[in-house]
Amino acid sequence: MINTVSTIDMMASMAEDLPDANGHFGPYGGRFVAETLMGPLEELRLAYEHFRNDAAFMAEFDKDLAQFVGRPSPLYHAERWSQKLGGAQIYLKREDLNHTGAHKINNTIGQGLLARHMGKRRVIAETGAGQHGVATATVAARMGMECVVYMGAEDIKRQAINVFRMKLLGATVVPVESGSKTLKDALNEAMRDWVTNVDSTFYIIGTVAGPHPYPAMVRDFQAIIGREARAQILEQAGRLPDALVACVGGGSNAIGLFYPFLKDTSVAMYGVEAAGDGIESGRHAATLCAGRPGVLHGNRTYLIEDADGQIIETHSISAGLDYPGVGPEHAWLKDMKRATYVPITDSEALDAFHALTRTEGIIPALESSHALAYATKLAPTLAKDKIIIVNLSGRGDKDIHTVAAREGITV
Amino acid sequence: MSRIKNCFDDLRSRKRQALIPYITAGDPRPDVTVPLMHAMVKAGANIIEVGVPFSDPMADGPVVQAACERALKHHVSLRQVLDMVREFRSRDDNTPVVLMGYLNPIEAMGYTEFARAAHAAGVDGVLTVDMPPEEARDVVPIFRAEQLDPIFLLAPTSSDERIASICSLASGFIYYVSLKGVTGAASLDIAAVTTKLKQIRAITDLPVGVGFGIRDAATAAQVAAVADAVVVGSALVRKLGEFAEQPHKIEQEVVSILAGMRAAMDVAHDRVTS
Numbered sequence: 001m002i003n004t005v006s007t008i009d010m011m012a013s014m015a016e017d018l019p020d021a022n023g024h025f026g027p028y029g030g031r032f033v034a035e036t037l038m039g040p041l042e043e044l045r046l047a048y049e050h051f052r053n054d055a056a057f058m059a060e061f062d063k064d065l066a067q068f069v070g071r072p073s074p075l076y077h078a079e080r081w082s083q084k085l086g087g088a089q090i091y092l093k094r095e096d097l098n099h100t101g102a103h104k105i106n107n108t109i110g111q112g113l114l115a116r117h118m119g120k121r122r123v124i125a126e127t128g129a130g131q132h133g134v135a136t137a138t139v140a141a142r143m144g145m146e147c148v149v150y151m152g153a154e155d156i157k158r159q160a161i162n163v164f165r166m167k168l169l170g171a172t173v174v175p176v177e178s179g180s181k182t183l184k185d186a187l188n189e190a191m192r193d194w195v196t197n198v199d200s201t202f203y204i205i206g207t208v209a210g211p212h213p214y215p216a217m218v219r220d221f222q223a224i225i226g227r228e229a230r231a232q233i234l235e236q237a238g239r240l241p242d243a244l245v246a247c248v249g250g251g252s253n254a255i256g257l258f259y260p261f262l263k264d265t266s267v268a269m270y271g272v273e274a275a276g277d278g279i280e281s282g283r284h285a286a287t288l289c290a291g292r293p294g295v296l297h298g299n300r301t302y303l304i305e306d307a308d309g310q311i312i313e314t315h316s317i318s319a320g321l322d323y324p325g326v327g328p329e330h331a332w333l334k335d336m337k338r339a340t341y342v343p344i345t346d347s348e349a350l351d352a353f354h355a356l357t358r359t360e361g362i363i364p365a366l367e368s369s370h371a372l373a374y375a376t377k378l379a380p381t382l383a384k385d386k387i388i389i390v391n392l393s394g395r396g397d398k399d400i401h402t403v404a405a406r407e408g409i410t411v
Numbered sequence: 412m413s414r415i416k417n418c419f420d421d422l423r424s425r426k427r428q429a430l431i432p433y434i435t436a437g438d439p440r441p442d443v444t445v446p447l448m449h450a451m452v453k454a455g456a457n458i459i460e461v462g463v464p465f466s467d468p469m470a471d472g473p474v475v476q477a478a479c480e481r482a483l484k485h486h487v488s489l490r491q492v493l494d495m496v497r498e499f500r501s502r503d504d505n506t507p508v509v510l511m512g513y514l515n516p517i518e519a520m521g522y523t524e525f526a527r528a529a530h531a532a533g534v535d536g537v538l539t540v541d542m543p544p545e546e547a548r549d550v551v552p553i554f555r556a557e558q559l560d561p562i563f564l565l566a567p568t569s570s571d572e573r574i575a576s577i578c579s580l581a582s583g584f585i586y587y588v589s590l591k592g593v594t595g596a597a598s599l600d601i602a603a604v605t606t607k608l609k610q611i612r613a614i615t616d617l618p619v620g621v622g623f624g625i626r627d628a629a630t631a632a633q634v635a636a637v638a639d640a641v642v643v644g645s646a647l648v649r650k651l652g653e654f655a656e657q658p659h660k661i662e663q664e665v666v667s668i669l670a671g672m673r674a675a676m677d678v679a680h681d682r683v684t685s
Contacts, residue, residue: 022545032514032541034470035577036588039568178476179466188469188476195470196592198568295514295541296467308488309519310466 016262018332023212023299026335028328031211033298037191040198045213047118052220057117064109065224068142069099071106073225075232075389081359088242088382090375092362092392093229093257102365102394103225103253104135108204110221112139115202122146122201126190128155128183128249129319129367130162131394132206137171139204147171150189152182155319162398180313183323187297207250208327211298215327222256229389230260237387243268243378246391247370248341249285249321251330253393258339268340271330272374274316275343285314287326288334288341301328317346317402318366320394348373353396353403365394366402414507414535415560415583418457419618419639428635429584430455430673431620432665433511433644435462435478436495437487439655445498447662452506454666455673459499460538460642463492463512470540472593474645477652489516489525493532500533509536509562509583522553530557536583538562544577551580564588567607571614578615584640585615589623599624601633608637627668628675635676643672 018025031041051057065071073094082090095103108125115123123140124147127133133149140147149166153175156163166173179185187210194203208215208222233241244261246254248271261267276284284290287302294303296311304312304324316322333339349366352373357363364372368391375390382388396403404411422429432451436444448459464482468475489512496508510529517525517539529537537559542550544563551561560583565574567590578585587607589599604621611619621634622642634641650664 030546031543032546033543034540034566034588035543035564035569035573036470036566036591038543038545038573039566039570178473179480184467188467191469192472192593198591294518297469298541303515305515305519307519308486308490309516310464310483311515 018329019212019216023216025329025332027293028300028331029212029215030300031298032295032300033211034195036195037211040194041211041213047114048213048217051114051117057113061110061113064113065106069105069109070097071224072228072232073097075229075236077236078360081356082379084359085376085379087379087384088386088388089384090379091233091241091387091389093225093389095225095253095391095393096362096364096368096395100135100138101397102131102135103222103256104132104206105138106224106256107206107218107221107252108132108135108139111202111204111217112143112145115145115204116143118202120200120202122148122197123204124148124150124190124193124201125204125206126150126183126186127206128152128186128322129398130155130159130166131320131398133171133173134162134165134169136204136206137166137169140171141169148193149173150176150186150193152176152180152186154181155183155186158319159398182313184297184311207252208255208329209250209297209299209301209325215299215329218252219255219259219329222252223259225253225256225391226258226260229257233387233389239387240264240267241387241389242266242382243270243388244391245270245272245371245375245378245388247272247321247367247393248288248326248330249274249323249367250325251327253391255327255329257389257391258333262338269333269338270374270378271339271341272344272370273341274318274321274370275345276315276317278345279343283315284343285316285322285324286343287324288330289343293331296325299328301331302326317349317406318370320365320367321370342374344370344373350403350406352376362392363396364392365396366399368393413558413560413583414505415458415509418507419584422457428638428676429457429618429620429640430631430669430676431458431460431640431642432456432647432669433460433462433642434647434651435464435475435482436492437464437482437485438478438648438651439481440658441485441487441491441495443658443661444495447665448499449503450662450666451669452503454669456506456669458507458509458640460509460511460644461492461496463489463510463516465513465516468513470593472645474648474652478648481652481655489520490528493528493534496534497532507535508533509538510534511538511540514539514542522550526553526557526559529559534559536560536562538564538586540564544580547580562586565611567591567603571610574611574614578617581617584618584620585611586642587611587619587621587638589621592623599630601637604634605637628671631672632675632679636679641672641676
């Protein structure tokens with residue numbers, strides 16, 4: 001008898017079981033940290049393994065997602081926009097309607113609960129655009145925990161409103177003056193704080209990167225996006241989608257959408273990276289499209305680096321995608337060809353930002369606008385009965401000043 | 412036999428402890444490094460730790476991070492660091508040199524190519540701070556094949572089981588990080604260090620060096636009383652930063668700190684044994 005199990009089925013089922021015990025997704029992931037952090041990471045791994053299998057903990061998580069975050073978020077058929085594009089039907093997963101305005105809160109609720117159950121009274125976070133910082137400060141305020149957020153000095157200048165939001169929520173925002181003064185340096189600084197104050201402190205990482213168990217843990221907390229979307233599309237359209245589209249900086253909203261569909265081999269997956277001024281310009285943040293494997297921030301993954309292995313400053317109009325690494329699971333999905341990673345430039349993202357705003361009455365985040373821009377390319381190539389789900393990972397209010405400045409308008 | 416093993420054997424026979432200074436290669440300028448290495452040997456250093464600059468030195472504090480930034484302004488690459496070691500080696504064939512840094516520049520160069528080039532340049536050991544034993548199984552044989560001692564860190568949080576597993580991979584010496592935190596942080600707790608070193612010595616015969624929190628002659632002497640080696644980094648690197656604009660003064664500043672440490676370590680020891 002011929003073995004009818006296709007390679008892609010085998011691969012998909014393998015992919016769902018990853019990472020392995022040491023946090024590896026194929027050659028990617030792992031724990032590349034100094035020995036001082038290995039103990040704390042193991043403590044975290046054991047705590048997470050325990051609580052993810054604890055019905056009471058998961059019930060608490062689900063309750064918070066429902067009553068504090070406002071889940072489930074709607075899956076919305078963007079009929080007018082689909083019609084305009086003249087191809088596949090586009091459905092938007094409305095993570096922008098979550099409390100605090102983005103998918104980030106799903107993860108900070110999960111890690112915040114874990115911190116409390118581990119007896120930690122202080123949480124720290126890194127943030128680029130400020131969305132993860134706000135989501136962390138929100139959870140800390142609600143749980144009565146001390147909160148310190150590390151943020152690059154350059155980003156603090158660019159994101160004054162989010163800095164003020166964090167302060168209103170009671171967080172201390174520490175400007176990071178080292179290196180390029182952006183997200184990667186904030187991450188370095190948060191790691192340093194954690195290694196120094198590890199007994200009292202829980203480090204809430206905002207994306208599916210960093211040392212094991214963070215990439216798996218953040219994925220699991222964000223997978224609610226894909227589980228809901230899968231059930232919603234089955235209910236609304238009676239079948240699975242043909243493609244998923246999500247933006248990828250670190251990659252947490254994308255993995256959250258993709259993960260519950262990994263075994264559905266008929267569903268294509270597109271991760272959209274920030275190409276900034278264009279990959280050929282050198283000013284971009286398209287790590288999987290233009291980078292190569294290396295080791296940074298505790299994991300092996302694709303990086304944007306020079307020939308000597310030094311990390312290069314990235315560029316994107318969207319601060320949330322402006323990161324020189326990417327989650328290791330995405331690196332693996334790329335190599336296994338289970339997901340496809342594509343670049344979208346600043347100006348393509350801006351066009352999509354305006355198109356969605358004018359056509360559907362939804363102002364998307366600039367991060368999410370990258371995913372929308374790719375959908376505008378993909379939809380016309382597919383028949384009208386095909387279905388694309390785009391993760392609308394955040395709302396665009398925070399980006400209004402950036403868009404205005406880019407267009408020479410004073411708000 | 413490795414220069415590092417020879418060095419510790421010789422020190423043990425003379426009942427002395429190794430003084431191991433750390434500087435970042437190319438800080439504050441590439442031409443400072445090799446003459447400074449020679450000067451440090453003259454001042455009583457037994458092994459030199461040469462930092463390979465990295466853009467994101469996550470395990471280091473602000474002092475070493477600033478040193479990396481100064482060096483990277485001059486685009487000091489791993490290959491140039493190896494050139495510096497080769498130049499040092501041309502006039503000093505005895506003093507062991509350990510490269511200390513992060514994995515990514517080595518990964519970018521390629522492990523095998525790096526190991527060959529490092530051995531050819533006269534490097535004796537390699538300490539990659541972000542490579543714990545779990546991630547080192549494939550790399551260690553490549554280093555060993557070129558007679559490079561893989562140096563590993565132990566931390567206050569390392570269990571007996573981890574200490575044993577790390578020591579089974581390591582050679583040359585073991586580097587005990589004396590406190591939770593980054594380089595250049597608060598001063599160390601000598602009683603806690605003494606207890607932990609007893610635990611480590613029950614598991615391995617490798618020489619044990621202690622680093623992090625050694626800032627002056629007094630702490631160096633305290634550590635020398637219980638360890639095989641004293642590693643001093645941020646206290647020196649701070650001077651390189653302070654005198655970055657007057658590099659001709661750096662040598663004197665660094666030598667004076669090291670000479671003070673050397674004297675205190677030796678006097679303390681003579682007092683104990685006499």
